[in-house]
Amino acid sequence: MTAYHLEIYTRPTCSDCQDLKNFLEEHQIPHKQYDLAKQPEKEKELKKITGNRIVPGIVFSRSSMLGLRKKAKSMTGFEQNKEEIKKLLEVS
Numbered sequence: 833m834t835a836y837h838l839e840i841y842t843r844p845t846c847s848d849c850q851d852l853k854n855f856l857e858e859h860q861i862p863h864k865q866y867d868l869a870k871q872p873e874k875e876k877e878l879k880k881i882t883g884n885r886i887v888p889g890i891v892f893s894r895s896s897m898l899g900l901r902k903k904a905k906s907m908t909g910f911e912q913n914k915e916e917i918k919k920l921l922e923v924s
Contacts, residue, residue, distance in 0.1 A: 836904065836920060838863040841878045841889035845869075849888040852910035859923045881906050892920055 840856075840863055842849035856863055866874040868887065878889045890913070892905040905920065907913045918924065 835894060836892040837895065838921070839866065839891040839893070840864070841866045841868060841874060841887055841891075843868050843887050846887050848910045852888045852890070855910070855914075855917075859921065861921055861923070882908050884908060890917065 838856075838861060840849075840852060842853065842865060844867065853865070855861075866878075868875050868878070875885055878887075879885050881891055882889045886908045888908070888910050890907050890910070894902055894904050907916070910917070
C-alpha cells in the first residue's frame, strides 16, 4: 500500500473529478475529498497549495516521524497526471 495520504479537491460538475473519484474507488485508495460546491472555504486552501482554483486538485502528503503530515506533491488535473498518480499510489 502507498506511503502517501491523499486529499482531493473536486466540484460535482467536473468530469475529470468524476474520473478521479472512480479511479480511486476502483483501486480502493483511501482519500479525503473536499467538494468545493459544499465546502467553498476550501477553495482558498486549494489555491494556496496548487497556485490555482482548477479542479481536481490532488495533494499527496506523508506522515513525519512526529505523526504530522508534510506535503510531498500536489498537482492539478487527473487525466494529464494519471501515469504519475498511478506511480505514486503504486497501482497499475
